[in-house]
Amino acid sequence: MTLSVILVDDHALVREGLARLIDSAPEFQVAGQGACLADGYSLLAKQHDLLVVDVSMPDGSGLSLARYAREHYPNMGIVVVTMHNDDETLLEALDAGASALVLKSDPSDDVLYAVRQxxxxxxxxxxxxxxxxxxxxESSSKPRLTPRETEVMASLLDGASVSQVARSLYMSESTVKTHIARLYDKLGVHNRAALAMAAVQHGLVPNSARSAQQAALTA
Structure with missing residues (x-):
């Protein structure tokens, strides 16, 4: 059984090279080619088994076409081809529902492997x-704090004690301690000095370096 493939890439030489490569595999046949996202949406209207799409297109990102294809044709294979070798592009392709990502500089065998997968x-x-x-x-993801947790942390980084935080924020000390416990848990720390360093690392408090140093010294 021959599998139907559509290619969407605004560079004719790249598109034609991919077409020749994919057609060289006996199980595939390139059934349509497009040079922009509008072409891609039109091609998707017909039944196909695989979409191969570039990221940088003249009328938008090819990842939007990949996302559309995954939503409307859940069993379609989707290969993203790009010249951008960076985490952002790779992870955006993953989040868009692509089946594979290959670089335009990759060997032909790697491209065919991705297509088959x-x-x-x-x-x-x-x-x-x-x-x-x-x-x-995962290591760079910023923990999400509530506005109240942010206020408590800012006070702690300024060197305030639990009782001082409670008075300044009109909270009971037990509530402050609950917020502190949640802060420690979210940031994976166990004391105020570690909290200060984690806050600076994640950029959670603007201009916090000086306050963080003070908090660490007074912990």
Whole structure:
């Protein structure tokens, strides 16, 4: 059974090169090509097995087409091709529901491997460097604090005691302690000095470096 493929890339040479490569595999046939997102949406209106789309397009991001294809054709394989070798593009392709991401500089065998994986496992995602990118995203993700937690943390970083925080924010000391416990849990710390360093690391308090140093010294 021959699998139908559509290509969307605004660079004719790249698109034609991909078409020749994919057509060289006996199980695939390139059924349509487009040079912009508008072409891509028109091509998707017909039944196809695989979409290969570039990221940088003249009328928007190819990732929006990938996202649309995943929402409307859940079993379609989607391969994103790009010249951008960075975490942001890779993770955006993952979040858009792509099946694979390959670089335009990758060897032909790697491209065909990604295409085959996308067809057979459309809801999975393969890309070189994926695990490292996910690890970097996890380590750099900023904890989400409530407005009240932010106020309590700011007071702590200014060196205030629990009782002083309670008075300044019109809270009971037990409530302040509850907020502190939640702050420690969200930031993965166990004392005020570590809280100060984590706050600076994650950029949670504007201009906090001086206050953080003071808090660490008075902890």
């Amino acid at each position: 996308a067809v057979h496992r459309p809801r999975s995602f393969v890309a070189d460097g994926l695990s490292d990118a996910l690890r970097r995203r």
